Amino acid sequence: MKLPRGRLQRRRVVSDVATPLANALDAALTGYARLESQDALLLSAEGVGVLTFEEGIPVVAYHTGTDAGGPAALADIAVSGPYRIELFELDAETLADVHAAEELTVPPGMPARRLAGDPALADRTRERAPAAASAREADAATTDAPGAVEAFLADEAKIEAIQQRAREEAERRAVEWDLD
Amino acid sequence: MIGQQSRPMVEVLAVASGKGGTGKTTSTLALGMALSEEYDVTVVDADTGMANLLFHAGLADVETTLHDVLAADAPVEAAIYDRFGMGVVPCGTSLAGFRDADPTRLRDVVADLAADTDVLLLDSAAALGSRAAVLPIVLADRVVVVLQPTIPSLSDGLKVQEYAKTYDSAVAGILFNRVRDDEAIEDIADKAARYFEGPTLATVPESDAARAARRAGEPLLAHAPNAPAADAFREAAAAIDVAAGESGPVADRFRSAVIPDQP
Numbered sequence: 356m357k358l359p360r361g362r363l364q365r366r367r368v369v370s371d372v373a374t375p376l377a378n379a380l381d382a383a384l385t386g387y388a389r390l391e392s393q394d395a396l397l398l399s400a401e402g403v404g405v406l407t408f409e410e411g412i413p414v415v416a417y418h419t420g421t422d423a424g425g426p427a428a429l430a431d432i433a434v435s436g437p438y439r440i441e442l443f444e445l446d447a448e449t450l451a452d453v454h455a456a457e458e459l460t461v462p463p464g465m466p467a468r469r470l471a472g473d474p475a476l477a478d479r480t481r482e483r484a485p486a487a488a489s490a491r492e493a494d495a496a497t498t499d500a501p502g503a504v505e506a507f508l509a510d511e512a513k514i515e516a517i518q519q520r521a522r523e524e525a526e527r528r529a530v531e532w533d534l535d
Numbered sequence: 536m537i538g539q540q541s542r543p544m545v546e547v548l549a550v551a552s553g554k555g556g557t558g559k560t561t562s563t564l565a566l567g568m569a570l571s572e573e574y575d576v577t578v579v580d581a582d583t584g585m586a587n588l589l590f591h592a593g594l595a596d597v598e599t600t601l602h603d604v605l606a607a608d609a610p611v612e613a614a615i616y617d618r619f620g621m622g623v624v625p626c627g628t629s630l631a632g633f634r635d636a637d638p639t640r641l642r643d644v645v646a647d648l649a650a651d652t653d654v655l656l657l658d659s660a661a662a663l664g665s666r667a668a669v670l671p672i673v674l675a676d677r678v679v680v681v682l683q684p685t686i687p688s689l690s691d692g693l694k695v696q697e698y699a700k701t702y703d704s705a706v707a708g709i710l711f712n713r714v715r716d717d718e719a720i721e722d723i724a725d726k727a728a729r730y731f732e733g734p735t736l737a738t739v740p741e742s743d744a745a746r747a748a749r750r751a752g753e754p755l756l757a758h759a760p761n762a763p764a765a766d767a768f769r770e771a772a773a774a775i776d777v778a779a780g781e782s783g784p785v786a787d788r789f790r791s792a793v794i795p796d797q798p
Contacts, residue, residue, distance in 0.1 A: 370662075370664075371554075371555070371687075372687075373556075430686065433686040433687060433690075468685060469685060469686060469687075470686075470687065471687060472554060472556060472557075472683055472685035472686070472687035472688040473556050474556070474683075474713060474715070474741065475556065502718075502719055502722075502723075503686065504684055504685060504686055504689070504718075504719075504723050505719065505722055505723060505726060507686045507689065507690075508689065508723065508726035508727055508729075508730070509726065514693065514730055517690055517693050517694065518693055518696075518697050518730075521693065521694040521696075521697035521698060522697045522700075522701055524663075524694075524698075525697055525698040525701035525702065526701055528666075528669065529701065529702065532666040532669070534666070534669065534670075534673050534702060
């Protein structure tokens with residue numbers, strides 16, 4: 356999947372993806388987000404996540420490292436934060452080609468739920484989504500198997516990496532904060 | 536109950552998730568109410584930076600909160616409110632209150648409360664980014680990890696567990712909250728159980744009743760005791776299997792925990 360570079364709207368490091376998703380929704384952004392995990396240990400492969408939007412509603416998800424698209428890409432993007440996130444504005448005509456690739460599309464509410472674990476934001480996104488986008492939501496209920504969550508839990512190496520990193524962080528902070 | 540002692544046991548449980556939006560406060564109050572059927576329960580809003588328990592418990596207008604206690608402006612007794620069959624210690628929401636509060640005093644608050652209750656529930660912060668946020672997990676005997684069946688939530692729950700283990704707190708169990716019908720919860724809970732210590736206490740369905748309860752300023756078990764979500768929380772509370780301990784030594788343990796003052 357190739358996208359021309361858009362006009363940068365925001366760049367920040369966040370621990371919770373809900374914030375940029377909500378920003379994109381509230382600003383009715385047409386463009387894309389580039390999501391880069393800051394956690395090198397957890398990267399299943401080199402690469403970044405790309406999520407496109409049409410008037411704030413997520414359309415396409417893609418992971419440049421694993422070459423996964425659609426819901427599967429969300430699973431690759433959904434590692435542990437923090438993320439460096441950049442939001443780019445890009446006109447709808449330029450995005451049209453990418454958005455035509457059905458195998459890359461995701462249901463409107465799925466990124467909020469999968470990446471941010473935020474059902475309220477997922478609901479809000481779904482409510483604002485046009486009918487065509489909502490149809491993807493209906494499809495996903497039947498085609499999204501095996502689920503991304505199950506796939507995540509089956510990835511023992513990834514889980515071990517999360518645990519290992521958390522242990523190191525907790526130990527480091529015990530010293531830093533003089534916790535007993 | 537053992538012999539003549541009026542408070543023969545105390546167990547401190549932190550309710551934590553490492554992530555916002557999992558319904559931690561709803562869970563804390565629901566578990567507290569369910570446990571209060573059998574035990575003397577005190578619930579503390581230990582999320583001193585983003586307090587919200589006061590809104591869930593109809594205490595938004597009270598004068599004295601944990602902030603005042605942590606600022607040494609009030610004794611802890613002044614911040615305990617008898618509500619819904621429990622002692623409830625709310626925390627204020629003002630920035631000034633947060634600024635003046637010394638989170639390290641939480642250790643003394645927990646020690647004081649531990650001397651006079653059976654079960655102490657600490658509603659913890661939705662993050663692990665500061666000493667104040669981690670402290671409830673450090674002070675707890677065991678941690679209840681509240682999860683949603685999503686990757687971010689599971690990932691953060693795993694982190695909470697590692698923090699708990701590093702600080703010698705056990706895991707009382709995991710609680711799946713806000714679960715929707717379309718989620719393959721049984722499969723997810725099965726797979727998650729391999730990584731978490733402690734049992735899966737319950738699977739609580741996403742519930743309009745929980746939202747309505749929050750709006751009404753009442754715990755779910757008071758507002759909609761017959762809701763399926765309320766049943767699930769009672770099931771979770773029954774599965775927690777509260778451990779007995781001597782209140783004296785436990786209180787001493789909190790006091791002797793070495794947590795120096797903030798620099």
